[in-house]
Amino acid sequence: MSASSTGHAERARLRAAEDAAERIGTTLDARTTCAELARFVCRSLCDAAAVELLPDDAEGERSPSAPHPGAQSADGGAPAALHRVAAEGRTRLLEGGGPTAPTPVSVPLLAHGHxxxxxxxxxSGGGFTAHETATLHHAARLAAVHLAHARRHAAARRTALDLQRALLADPGRPHPNLELATRYLPADSGALVGGDWCETVRLHFGRTLLVMGDVMGHGLEAAVEMSAYRSALRYVASAELPPHRVLRQLDAVVARDDRRRPATCLLAQLDPARGIAAFASAGHLPPAVFGADGTARLLPVPAGPPLGTGAGGYAPVTRALGPADTLLMFTDGLVERRGEDIDVSLARLAGMRLPARAGLADVLDEVLLRLGGRFAEDDVAVLAARIRRR
Structure with missing residues (x-):
């Protein structure tokens, strides 16, 4: 072969490699990668192509002793070609039916020895040249590398989701004298849980402590912090202190660890027998109450410093709360909007009017709908509570 022919072939191989790198593996989705590989080879190398994948649990070394039962061919037939190529670990030109019959070839998707x-x-119309076979092999190996990345990404995501499910514990059950409904919407569509949380703690004499908290940040790291706050609050609340003292002790506990993220928190201790609710806030937004006629009003609660500062200074406030009232506690993701003053956001909530005596689930659905909570940029947690009529 002349020097010019060699140079031309080398440039052709380089162009093919660059084209493959640009067109194959544009996402971390295995199906998309397989489709991109098939489209690439069909553009100039063959008339038809199919990709046969081993299931995740069958992925392994290049020489399996028998075909995996899950490795089905694209045409639904037995995976004989897959087994032969897997056993040999190399490109295999399969038997054709004659000089004019289609020439099939199988190339293993191998990466890092797997x-x-x-x-x-x-x-149709002849076999594959050495250059074409090399291009097929390069494209297959490139796709295999991306498939390896996709499977590692999928495995990491499964692990993260399992951890999130463990963190996403339902709030405790209140006393039977209290109705309760909650919603949680993480800002990240790929996450199950973030830094927002709500909780209920049963106390003596039919009282229930309602908790709404918001750890700074999003995603799994904020969720881990949230879990730590949640556990600490349950421990402190078991002493049955007034809400402002619960916050004071929780702040002191968290402030001892400077690795903890700050968090806001709103507590409401409901006493259905007396028809009152005692509130305390650590930098959290105030709750709202929907009256019997469906109109809303915000309850002013003095907001002390966020938890984790060690500053303390939480003040209690007590409000009347009857069976006709619906208490709404929420995190800032429900009302805050980019570029909008928080007072304007809260006024939008206070201006709402709901159907009188709507069920708690309906109240939450309507609030989320009207305030666009399902499209919020921040995590959203919201809780509705109502004293049961005796």
């Missing part, structure tokens, strides 16, 4: 599947390609 087999992920097989690329099967066919073309």
């Amino acid at each position: 087999l992920y599947g097989v690329l099967r390609a066919t073309r």
Whole structure:
């Protein structure tokens, strides 16, 4: 072969490699990667192509002793080609039916010594040249590398979701004298849980402590912090202190660890027998109450410093709360909007009017709908409570 021919072939291989790198593996989705591989080889190398993947649990070394039962061919047949190529770990030109019959070839999807599947390609009018076979092999290996990344990403995501499910504990059950409904909407569509949380703690004499908290940040790291706050609050609340003293002790506990993120928190201790609710706030937004006629009003609660500062200074406030009232506690994601003053945001909530005596689930659905909570940029947690009529 002349020097010019060699140079031309080398440039062609380089262009093919660059084209493959640009077109294959644009996402972390395995199906998309397989489709991109098939489209790439069909553009100039073959008439038809199919990609056969081993299931995740069958991924392994390049020489399995038998075909995996889950490795089905694209045409629904037995995975004979897959087994032969897997056993040999190399490109295999399959038997054709004659000089004019389609020429099939199978290429293993190998990366880092692991087999992920097989690329099967066919073309009419002659066999594959050495250059074309090399291009097929390069494209298959590139796809295999991206498939490896996709599977590692999927495994990491499964682990993260399992951890989030463990953190996403339902709030405790209140006393039977109290109705309760909650909603939680993480800002990250790929997450189950974030830094917002709500909780209920049963106290003596039919009282229930309602908790709404918001740890700074989003995602799994904020969720881990949230879990620590939640556990600490349950421990402190078990002493049955007034809400402002619960916050004071919780702040002192958290402030001892400078690795903890700050958090806001609103407590409401409901006493249905007396028809009152005692509130205390650590930098949290005030609660709202919907009256019997469905109109809303905000309850002013003095907001002390966020938890974790060690500053203390939480003040109690007590309000009347009857069976006709619906208490709404929420995190800032429900009302805050980019570029809007928080007072304007809260006024929008206070201006709402709901159907009289609507069920608690309906109250939450309507509030989320009217305030656009499902499209918020921040995590949203919201809780509705109502004293049961005796």
